[in-house]
Amino acid sequence: MKSAGIRDVAELAGVSVTTVSHVLNDTPHTRVSEETRARVRQAAKTLGYGPNRMAQALRTNRSGLIGLLSEEIATTPHAGRIILGAQNAAREHDLTLVIVNTERESNGNSHRDDVQALLDRQVDAILYATMYHRQVPLPPNLKGLPAVLIDSTDQAGVVPAVVPDEVGGAVAAVTHLVEAGHTRIGFLNNDDDVPATHGRLAGYRQVLQAHGIPIDETLIASSPSETLPGYGRAREVLARDDRPTALFCYNDRMAMGAYRAAMELGLNIPHDLSIVGFDNQELIAANLFPGLTTVALPHYEMGAWAVETLVHLLHGDAQYKLLADKPTLLDCPLIVRGSVTKPRDN
Amino acid sequence: MKSAGIRDVAELAGVSVTTVSHVLNDTPHTRVSEETRARVRQAAKTLGYGPNRMAQALRTNRSGLIGLLSEEIATTPHAGRIILGAQNAAREHDLTLVIVNTERESNGNSHRDDVQALLDRQVDAILYATMYHRQVPLPPNLKGLPAVLIDSTDQAGVVPAVVPDEVGGAVAAVTHLVEAGHTRIGFLNNDDDVPATHGRLAGYRQVLQAHGIPIDETLIASSPSETLPGYGRAREVLARDDRPTALFCYNDRMAMGAYRAAMELGLNIPHDLSIVGFDNQELIAANLFPGLTTVALPHYEMGAWAVETLVHLLHGDAQYKLLADKPTLLDCPLIVRGSVTKPRDN
DNA sequence: TTGAAAGCGCTAACAT
DNA sequence: ATGTTAGCGCTTTCAA
Numbered sequence A, B: 001m002k003s004a005g006i007r008d009v010a011e012l013a014g015v016s017v018t019t020v021s022h023v024l025n026d027t028p029h030t031r032v033s034e035e036t037r038a039r040v041r042q043a044a045k046t047l048g049y050g051p052n053r054m055a056q057a058l059r060t061n062r063s064g065l066i067g068l069l070s071e072e073i074a075t076t077p078h079a080g081r082i083i084l085g086a087q088n089a090a091r092e093h094d095l096t097l098v099i100v101n102t103e104r105e106s107n108g109n110s111h112r113d114d115v116q117a118l119l120d121r122q123v124d125a126i127l128y129a130t131m132y133h134r135q136v137p138l139p140p141n142l143k144g145l146p147a148v149l150i151d152s153t154d155q156a157g158v159v160p161a162v163v164p165d166e167v168g169g170a171v172a173a174v175t176h177l178v179e180a181g182h183t184r185i186g187f188l189n190n191d192d193d194v195p196a197t198h199g200r201l202a203g204y205r206q207v208l209q210a211h212g213i214p215i216d217e218t219l220i221a222s223s224p225s226e227t228l229p230g231y232g233r234a235r236e237v238l239a240r241d242d243r244p245t246a247l248f249c250y251n252d253r254m255a256m257g258a259y260r261a262a263m264e265l266g267l268n269i270p271h272d273l274s275i276v277g278f279d280n281q282e283l284i285a286a287n288l289f290p291g292l293t294t295v296a297l298p299h300y301e302m303g304a305w306a307v308e309t310l311v312h313l314l315h316g317d318a319q320y321k322l323l324a325d326k327p328t329l330l331d332c333p334l335i336v337r338g339s340v341t342k343p344r345d346n
Numbered sequence C: 001t002t003g004a005a006a007g008c009g010c011t012a013a014c015a016t
Numbered sequence D: 001a002t003g004t005t006a007g008c009g010c011t012t013t014c015a016a
Helices: A006-013 A017-025 A034-047 A053-060 A077-092 A112-120 A166-179 A195-210 A227-239 A252-264 A299-314 A318-325 B006-013 B017-025 B034-047 B053-060 B077-092 B112-120 B166-179 B195-210 B227-239 B252-264 B299-314 B318-325
Strands: A065-071 A096-102 A125-136 A147-154 A161-164 A185-190 A220-223 A246-249 A274-276 A328-330 B065-071 B096-102 B125-136 B147-154 B161-164 B185-190 B220-223 B246-249 B274-276 B328-330
Touching (some): A006 A017, A065 A077, A077 A299, A077 B096, A096 A112, A096 B096, A161 A166, A166 A185, A185 A252, A220 A227, A227 A252, B065 B077, B125 B195, B166 B185, B166 B195, B166 B246, B185 B195, B185 B252, B195 B220, B220 B227, B252 B274, B299 B328
Parallel strands (some): A147 A161, A185 A220, A185 A246, A246 A274, B065 B096, B147 B161
8 A cells, every 4th residue: 555646636636736736835826726725635635645755856856855964973962952953943844854973084184975975865955063163174065055064163154154152151151150249260161272262261251350350360270171180170279278269160071070179178069169060961960969050052052043044045045145254153051050159258 | 067867877888878777786687798887887987976866766666764763862872872873884775864853752642743754754664762771652653664673672572673681781790890809789770660670680680699699688779760869879878887899880870879979978989889880871981080880781783783674674584574573682881990999808 | 788768756837 | 727748867677
């Protein structure tokens, strides 16, 4: 019992396949009587008709497939949220997402082959997602294609891109600390030269300045953005007599290191030390004690935004090409758990 | 410059499209001279020819798409590894993976609509992955389709399924502890009625028995499989005078709770207390101090196995249908980090 | 050993 | 307002 085709529907409705096609696709500039429309729809429903996408694709030269090229899907839950956002948006537009995982390339040949693999599969457009916010060389065969960059930017400014608002996220985090009453706020930064490092530092400075809090440069430490180095730097900073009453950490892993440092030094979180992280990695943030107040990266939203933009691009909406000029920033909201309170002596 | 078609290749090679098709597909029972074959291949290469998958699909009634229906892609990195394994295996066979995320259904109507969505997209077969090992009701429209279950089993035994070898994983974990010299080994189990709970407990008992170590039932505690309850149970067990020298934890989150309990009680890990977890959630296991020795779930392997099996099913290899009889078990290997050593007084 | 031609299910230009 | 028909790019039957 193979599934019904358009001619079965036509036959049952007593009309031609053309009419069925027109009705079911709401083809513009065609006039079909309400009565006929109803009959056609009824017939389609009765037969459980769904169009054969392959035939449709062949005919229209549109596969309805969009490729998502993502780095390191498996290593972080972040990719999962991008996929989810893209997925849901794609479904809204009746598009199908094809995901391809790829390594992070170091040898500079970018992802030409992965793009080609997607092209061979007849995708209509491509989403390119990196694992962390940075600038990437554009695969050469991506140019000329409808494409959107997720969590990365293209120096040429030819492809629209969406990235997290790093500065805004840091502002939210540090503002939260300031509003709790803290004035001695340390910052445990990453030491890589990536946008997040600079953006979060900028946000940190910005808030202190805005509140007239003098910036003590010795309260700003940096290290690789892992738990262990974070622990090390946190110990140094927290062992000082004039230790900060709050710590803003570059990411949740470093915050996890800070938790350990605090515990070893007998500092109670949040009463002796308030902490805010970044990334909202549930597995860490929700399982620390107390739960880590942190800033979420808008992965879901970036995935969804990217697909929406792609749809506009596919429709040829000229204005959306202008988006390529500068990356679109998406909000990084604060997620409040239990690691922040007012400083003890206030 | 639209991409080359089969007739362009035929023209350039000076042969018919039939011959091109035969050569490029290595169609059996067709005899084409070596010389011609070479000419055709050369022409295809020159033109950068790749077949139009949509036309191919339409003609052969095989889309080359396989659907992966996965629960909660975004919440755990586990799904990522399944996807990766499935992805890579799919690529080997020139198949394209289409992923659909879905909620875990509670209202019992299983995932009928999600399966339908995949079917509407002309997938040739379906993979159904659950977030954790359990028995699931089969979506009714999945029957009759080539399908494989990942991390779950079907009570009817009509669809092949692949699941982790829970017992084997627990055996590996506890054996590791025994071989390090431990005889008082506690078990912090989950309290849900799921296969993992029973399997891991069975493995634990099995190893102790095999080594002639008497089982002290008071050393077996259970709670919800989260960090906080794990912490609570661990504190109780570790506060005892005859506390165990080692703890096998149902999962890494509970182990994380045990770490905290140990720290609060002044017990050094691994010297005063050895710990083994389960799940190998990198974010936790690699970031605890010392690193958590744990057991990995074979997500990648299950994804790959599922696709391989699907390919056989698609080829109609009868023997593979027999696989449905009982789920295939895949190894859960021990991942050694730093949380196990010999007991202090041994 | 190779080629001609039908036809997969659909859309759209053109006819009526 | 609705119908006829060509053809998207390919595979495959059948013929040469």
